[in-house]
Amino acid sequence: MALVTVTIDGQTVQVPAGTSVLDAARSIGIKIPALCHDPDLTPVGACRLCVVEIENMRNLPASCVTTCTEGMVIRTNTEKVIEARRTILELLIANHPLDCLTCEKSGSCLLQEYCYEYGVTSDIYAGEKHSYPIEDSNPFYLRDMNKCIVCGRCIRACEEIVGKSILDFAYRGFNTKVGPFMDTPIGESECVYCGSCVAVCPTGALTEKDMVGKGRKWEAKKVKTVCPYCGTGCTIDLNVKDGKVIGVTGNPDGDVNGRFLCVKGRFGYQFIHSDKRLKTPLIKKDGVFKEATWDEALGLVASKLKEVKEKSGPDSIGFLSSARCTNEENYLLNKFARAVVGTNNIDHCARL
Amino acid sequence: MTNSINEITGADFILACGTNTADCHPVISYKVNQAVRKGAQLVVVDPRVTDFAMTASEHLQLKPGTDIALFNGMMNVIISEGLWNKEFVENRTEGFEALKEAVAKYTPEYAAEITGVPADKIREVARAYAKAEKATILYTMGVTQHTCGTHNVFAVANLAMLCGQIGRESTGVNPLRGQNNVQGACDMGALPNVLTGYQSVTDPAVREKFGKAWNCTISEKPGLTVGEMMSAAAHGDIKAMFIMGENPVLSDADAGHVVEGLKKLDFLVVQDIFLTETAQYADVVLPAACFAEKDGTFTNTERRVQRVRKAVEPPGQALADWEIICRLATAMGYPMSYASPSEIMDEIAGLTPSYGGISFARLEEKGIQWPCPTPDHPGTPFLHAEKFSRGLGKFNPVEHVPPDEAPDAEYPFILSTGRRLYHYHTGTMTRKGMLGEFFPADYLEISCEDAERLGINDGDKVRVATRRGAMEIAAKVTDTVPKGVLFTSFHFAETPVNMLTNPKFDAIAKIPELKVCAARVEKA
Amino acid sequence: MQLVRAHILVCGGTGCTSSGSKQVQDVLAKELEKHKLDKEVKIVETGCHGFCEMGPLVIVYPEGTFYVRVQAEDVPEIVEEHLLKGRIVTRLLYKAPVTEEQIPAYKEINFYKKQLRVALRNCGSINPEVIQEYIARGGYESLEKVLFEMTPEQVIDEIKRSGLRGRGGGGFPTGLKWEFCRRSPGDMKYIICNADEGDPGAFMDRSVLEGDPHSVIEGMAIGAYAIGAREGYIYCRAEYPLAIKRLKIAISQAEELGLLGENILGSGFSFDLHIKEGAGAFVCGEETALMASIEGRRGMPRVRPPFPAQSGLWGKPSNINNVETFANVPVIIKRGAEWFASMGTEKSKGxxxxxxxxxxxxxxxxxxxxxxxxxxxxxxxxxxxxxxxxxxxxxxxxxxxxxxxxxxxxxxxxxxxxxxxxxxxxxxxxxxxxETTCMVDLARFFLNFTQSESCGKCTPCREGTKRMLEILTRICNGQGVPEDIETLERLGRVIKSTALCGLGNTAPNPVLSTLRYFRHEYEAHIFEKRCPAHVCSALLVYSIDEEKCIGCGRCLRACPAGAITGEKKEPHKIDPEKCIKCGSCFEKCKQEAIIRS
Incomplete structure (x- = not known):
């Protein structure tokens, strides 16, 4: 692939032709803030936070949508650039509830992070702010459009990743808002609740409903594992706090899915801590299940299986293994059936 | 899958047959969307007008159970117009002449008559598939759950080989498997006729290898499939069963027959995370840990072995399934003890060529796609690159065979089953929590025309019956199903559609014909 | 063609139509018939003459007598006096401002005398709904010329040499734009006419479309030939129903004559033209937003590059020019690049x-x-x-x-x-x-427009113009604070340099330019709480000059707030607490005794 050489803040770097200025800068460790940019989505250059100065270009181009060309001289931290970025952050903050104390996103909010970095502390305009009701029309996620910075990531995720195109911008000017067709509540739209919009939202505008109040983002330990539903095998992160799974997020390094999941994978974890889970072995006596110890239960199973095997032969015993269990467990049950009991009567619901 | 999930984004033609991908494999449908956005053509073959079918540039709405006629019709066009990949057929396959002969009678017009798909559409799609640079076929149970399921798959494979749309990136024949580790369960020998890695129990060398490793004698007689076991139980030939993490009372065809078999058993052990409908019939129930509470691996539909990690402790005294099996084996006088699942994987790798190079250490960062015979092998993103497993790919010509049950005066509808986006299998996991709250009950899809004729309104309770059983369910009057077809899912115990389904199965794969049975519906 | 002794041109542009030209035409037809003149005098409904304020306009040829503000009741007099007796109806003539001199002839009026009508060459002279009238004026000769005598490259070269630049705002050289599109690889290309005239007060594109639609169609066909397009779109705002109607008529007439469609004039060149109606968003005048709108998406600009010439409508190379630009093209081809370049300045021709x-x-x-x-x-x-x-x-x-x-x-x-x-x-x-225009108020007016028309995509335009507008409103209300000027300048600077599209980049201009030239007016509002132009009502103070007041009571009766008191023939007083600053007293006073400051 052809390479181009550019100079960024005095450092010379070679990047493949077609690389954006933002990616080129980040590749050499230069930090550029960006809110609407998401590596999984088409760059649109909407938030304008990633502006830089480029020699022989008028104005301040957005680095996420500017392609490196040979000999380009880029400056990412001039006075002009800093003024622009700070002004843009101030403008966003001027129309944002400053409730970081209780905001679910606090600690993983990009807007918060950049305001910290650029020393934007308060709303200096004291002008109009939106006051939309918080939307609560579905069991899966909350929409607080007061916290929306209109970056459009959710719109692009819904269209480019999921292919549903439920969302788009509505209205104009200051009143521009993201919503489904005719700005109806999400509950009345064709949304399939995969939560991809939630996954890409840089602020607290979209949050997983069940995670509200369960813990700060930084408190949750993320355990990388595999989704227990269909055969796609999405890599998920179980968000664990105090020994409980408080939510599921897509793992950005997942081989198949990245951050994107479906409604089951993202929101179908509550069975884990269901109070209906089996907690002790049960033995049926006179048609009623009675709690038992492991020794009692396994002793009974072992003696019964031995008895049937001895009386009627190994092939009078059947095993159903499980498409939900791990490879190791399926292997062991296979070994158990064939080596311990001595039958090939083992199957599972592969055909269902 | 012969190929990888991410390769779908690189295809320029996607033929999705009998798969409601957007609802049943949503994340795979995202890949299809990305391919379409890059300009790929999507053709969906499905009797139902699913949301996924709506996104296709062509939807071939065939009559249920007529897949072979459609594929043969396409191959007829491809052969008669000289569009097949001559080089591939010449060098990589055998049996072309037989195929040519078999599909000769399936002119598009003849295929149209059987399938209900217009002849010109069959022609167009056939040409586009043959001419595509990288065409991939995705399919699921809509192709396989028929008495001719195996033949349907042969037809799909014939088509792919005929056009050389296999053995290259972004092509292939790709069954999308429906459960998290159904691929792994098969790989691990949880099948009556094979040991791990599809090593046949009828092969003496295989038996010897395993007998030696496991210190036992492997029976040379293939075992029974799940359906056969249930019949055998009903007949008294199977006397005890051990069921780990399955719920056949809801999931298996002709559930009434399953219940009959389970009731007749002398002894039934069910090991699960909930007291399922099946567990109700058990003599002993063993509490198991769920996926979040144990370590191990799952193998996904693209043959990728991935690490499952323990995040939280199991509730109460519940134990991981592998621990329970070890304890039970030991109690049975066969000491089984592993420090961790990692050790079990090492044993699997030692006995299974396709898993030979797989270890937990290697899986730490990334999953690996089998075949992975050695520790330095990178894994195999797509199969059949140089040659097929048997050498030359063999065309298996097949003929259209109608489904076992045809609609008649008494049972004038076709009842078909499948899944819903918001639920999984028998609902044991998904009906707890948000998903259950959002989608609390199922419905029966019925066409507007049929509903009007029968005086059924949307939301009315209807009684649907087949030769095996009946149930009551709310009707959903919709355009999703064509006239004469009814559809619902098997997720709900309250509407146990498998009390109604036909257990008649495919002779080779023993898969029941869940997609077609004759039914009757009336206002309840 | 029927020979007549006189033509009466009645303007049928939107302006004259709204002031009653249709009724004038109807009465005229009846009157002519009544006097049996209908065979010798022909009525021609024309497009706009541009002097809409004076409408409805009626011009009688061969003399070229120019009647203004003609109403239906004036028509019998015109017929009886002018047409029958040959006497000009002087009371309907245009009166020059200041001198009040009555000027009978069209060409003698100052308003027209210094004009040079190229793009508007046919507007007001021909019936836009009859293609033959356009053809009679040399229409479609240029298209014929390019199709049979010129290569696409020669056409581009001609336009380049003419120095024609985009009339939509940017002023990009048209020939160069065409060349980029021509050189862009692709078997499918589009040519698009931007007829989404959205600037408040601007209506030249509407007048061209209403008065001379074929000049645009011919210009587009020539452009299509030059860039290698065979399909075109005219994106016209739906608020221009008459323009759309006339375009539709013009397109179908051109198709009937084989001047559009398959194999034009047997040349082998084919060109289809579609009309797409815009829904009234100002931003859809921006070319990338316009294309998104044609594609059925929300009209929002996107970043360039890629430029439309590389990847435009449906990802195909596309060329967009505005109405006026296209209207110039046929004349340039007909009269030559040199003729066109002879008008104007060194860098701005025509x-x-x-x-x-x-x-x-x-x-x-x-x-x-x-x-x-x-x-x-x-x-x-x-x-x-x-x-x-x-x-x-x-x-x-x-x-x-x-x-x-x-x-x-x-x-x-x-x-x-x-x-x-x-x-x-x-x-x-x-x-x-x-002097009665307040520059802060003017800036506020334009900012209000750009803010409510901002597409909302980029932060500086969406949020920045909102805050600028709030500050300007505050200043006009007398609540300005000293930092406001600096904040306005900083916001203006940032919006100008960081906004995504041209509309955002230029949105602060009305503020920045008034700050540049009329900073003292801002300062007067902020520091002295005074509006020098006496426009910002919150800053006005009304009082009565006791010297001048004769106590007539007009102001007292006019005041809706009861703020004025006083005895008859005694000087009156205004209670500033009650005064709502409506200005009624100021208007009523005949003695100029009301002081507004």
């Missing part, structure tokens, strides 16, 4: 149409050679300031433009000079201001 409005005596559409000074437009063509008030400046280029103060009245009107003066050509809006 003519430009302006919508002259505001505090000027003659308002309307004027087409002038590039390089003409503002003074000539405002004082010669425009006839000076209404009521002899003091000229303060001119806002050029609509909401994206800027204002040029009185002392720069000799600025030549061309792309470069205007930019240098802090304004821009834009689409050619020209709002004249006098």
């Amino acid at each position: 003519t430009k149409v302006f919508a002259l409005t505001g505090k000027v005596n003659n308002t309307g559409l004027v087409e002038v050679p590039m390089g003409i000074t503002l003074r000539e437009i405002i004082f010669d063509i425009g006839g000076g300031i209404v009521g002899g008030k003091k000229y303060k400046g001119v806002q050029i280029g609509g909401p994206s433009g800027g204002c040029i103060p009185a002392h720069l009245v000799d600025t030549p009107v061309d792309y470069e000079s205007l930019i240098e003066a802090g304004a821009m050509m834009g689409s050619g809006g020209l709002v004249v201001m006098d």
Whole structure:
């Protein structure tokens, strides 16, 4: 692939032709803030936070949508650039509830992070702010459009990743808002609740409903594992706090899915801590299940299986293994059936 | 899958047959969307007008159970117009002449008559598939759950080989498997006729290898499939069963027959995370840990072995399934003890060529796609690159065979089953929590025309019956199903559609014909 | 063709139609019939003459007598006096401002005398709904010429040499734009006409489409041939129903004559033209937003590159020009690049149409050679300031433009000079201001427009113009604080340099240019709480000059708030607590005793 050489803040770097200025800068460790940019989505250059100065270009181009060309001289931290970025952050903050104390996103909010970095502390305009009701029309996620910075990531995720195109911008000017067709509540739209919009939202505008109040983002330990539903095998992160799974997020390094999941994978974890889970072995006596110890239960199973095997032969015993269990467990049950009991009567619901 | 999930984004033609991908494999449908956005053509073959079918540039709405006629019709066009990949057929396959002969009678017009798909559409799609640079076929149970399921798959494979749309990136024949580790369960020998890695129990060398490793004698007689076991139980030939993490009372065809078999058993052990409908019939129930509470691996539909990690402790005294099996084996006088699942994987790798190079250490960062015979092998993103497993790919010509049950005066509808986006299998996991709250009950899809004729309104309770059983369910009057077809899912115990389904199965794969049975519906 | 002794041209443009030209036409037809003149006098419904303020306009040929503000009841007199007796109806003639001289002939009126009508060459002279009239004036000869005598490259070269630049605002050289699109690889290309005229006050594109639709169609066909397109779109705002109707008629007539469609004139070149109606978003005048709108998506600009010439409509190479640009093309081909380049300045060739409005005596559409000074437009063509008030400046280029103060009245009107003066050509809006115009209020007006029309995509435009507008409103309400000027300048600077599209980049211009030239007015509002132009009502104080007041009681009776008290024939008083600053007393007083400060 052809390479181009550019100079960024005095450092010379070679990047493949077609690389954006933002990616080129980040590749050499230069930090550029960006809110609407998401590596999984088409760059649109909407938030304008990633502006830089480029020699022989008028104005301040957005680095996420500017392609490196040979000999380009880029400056990412001039006075002009800093003024622009700070002004843009101030403008966003001027129309944002400053409730970081209780905001679910606090600690993983990009807007918060950049305001910290650029020393934007308060709303200096004291002008109009939106006051939309918080939307609560579905069991899966909350929409607080007061916290929306209109970056459009959710719109692009819904269209480019999921292919549903439920969302788009509505209205104009200051009143521009993201919503489904005719700005109806999400509950009345064709949304399939995969939560991809939630996954890409840089602020607290979209949050997983069940995670509200369960813990700060930084408190949750993320355990990388595999989704227990269909055969796609999405890599998920179980968000664990105090020994409980408080939510599921897509793992950005997942081989198949990245951050994107479906409604089951993202929101179908509550069975884990269901109070209906089996907690002790049960033995049926006179048609009623009675709690038992492991020794009692396994002793009974072992003696019964031995008895049937001895009386009627190994092939009078059947095993159903499980498409939900791990490879190791399926292997062991296979070994158990064939080596311990001595039958090939083992199957599972592969055909269902 | 012969190929990888991410390769779908690189295809320029996607033929999705009998798969409601957007609802049943949503994340795979995202890949299809990305391919379409890059300009790929999507053709969906499905009797139902699913949301996924709506996104296709062509939807071939065939009559249920007529897949072979459609594929043969396409191959007829491809052969008669000289569009097949001559080089591939010449060098990589055998049996072309037989195929040519078999599909000769399936002119598009003849295929149209059987399938209900217009002849010109069959022609167009056939040409586009043959001419595509990288065409991939995705399919699921809509192709396989028929008495001719195996033949349907042969037809799909014939088509792919005929056009050389296999053995290259972004092509292939790709069954999308429906459960998290159904691929792994098969790989691990949880099948009556094979040991791990599809090593046949009828092969003496295989038996010897395993007998030696496991210190036992492997029976040379293939075992029974799940359906056969249930019949055998009903007949008294199977006397005890051990069921780990399955719920056949809801999931298996002709559930009434399953219940009959389970009731007749002398002894039934069910090991699960909930007291399922099946567990109700058990003599002993063993509490198991769920996926979040144990370590191990799952193998996904693209043959990728991935690490499952323990995040939280199991509730109460519940134990991981592998621990329970070890304890039970030991109690049975066969000491089984592993420090961790990692050790079990090492044993699997030692006995299974396709898993030979797989270890937990290697899986730490990334999953690996089998075949992975050695520790330095990178894994195999797509199969059949140089040659097929048997050498030359063999065309298996097949003929259209109608489904076992045809609609008649008494049972004038076709009842078909499948899944819903918001639920999984028998609902044991998904009906707890948000998903259950959002989608609390199922419905029966019925066409507007049929509903009007029968005086059924949307939301009315209807009684649907087949030769095996009946149930009551709310009707959903919709355009999703064509006239004469009814559809619902098997997720709900309250509407146990498998009390109604036909257990008649495919002779080779023993898969029941869940997609077609004759039914009757009336206002309840 | 039927020979007649006289033609009566009745303007059928939107302006004259709304002031009653349809009724004039109906009565005229009846009167002619009544006097049996219908065989010898022909009525022609024309497009706009540009002097809409004086409408309905009626011109009688062969004399070229120009009647203004003609109403239906005036028609019998015109017929009886002018047509039957040959006597001009003087009371309906145009009266020159200041001199009050009555001028009978069209060509003698100052408003028209200094104009040079190229783009508007047929507007007002032909019936736009009859293709033969366009053809009779040499229409479609240029298309024929390019199809049979020129290669696409020669056409591009001709346009390049003419120096024609985009009349929609940017002023990009048209020939160069065509060349980029021609060179862009692709078997499918589109040519698009931007007829989404959205600047408040500008209506030259509407007039061309209504008065001479074929000139645009012919220009597009020539452009299509040059770039290699075989399909085109005219994106016209739905608020122009008459323009759309006439375009539809024109397209179908051209198709019937084989001037559009398959194999035009047997040349082998085919070109289909579609009309796409816009839904009234200002931003859809931006080319990338316009294309998104044609594609059925929300009209929002996207980042360039890729430029439309590389990847435009449906990802295909596309070329967009505006109505006026296309209307110039057939004449350039017909009369040659040299002829066109002989008009205007070194870098700005040809003519430009302006919508002259505001505090000027003659308002309307004027087409002038590039390089003409503002003074000539405002004082010669425009006839000076209404009521002899003091000229303060001119806002050029609509909401994206800027204002040029009185002392720069000799600025030549061309792309470069205007930019240098802090304004821009834009689409050619020209709002004249006098001493009664408040510049802060003016800036607020335009900011209000850009904020409510912002597409909302980029932060600086969406949020920044909102805050600028809030500050301006505050200043006008007398609540300005000293930091406001600095904040406005900083916001203006950031929006200008960081906004995504041209509309955002230029949105702060009305503020920045008024701050540049009229900073003292801002300061007066902020520091002295005073509006020098007496416009911002919150800042006005009304009082009564006791010396002048004769106690007539008019003001007392007019005051809706009961704020004025006083005995008859005694000087009255205004209670400032009660005064709502409506100005009714000021208007009623005949003694000029009310003081407004």
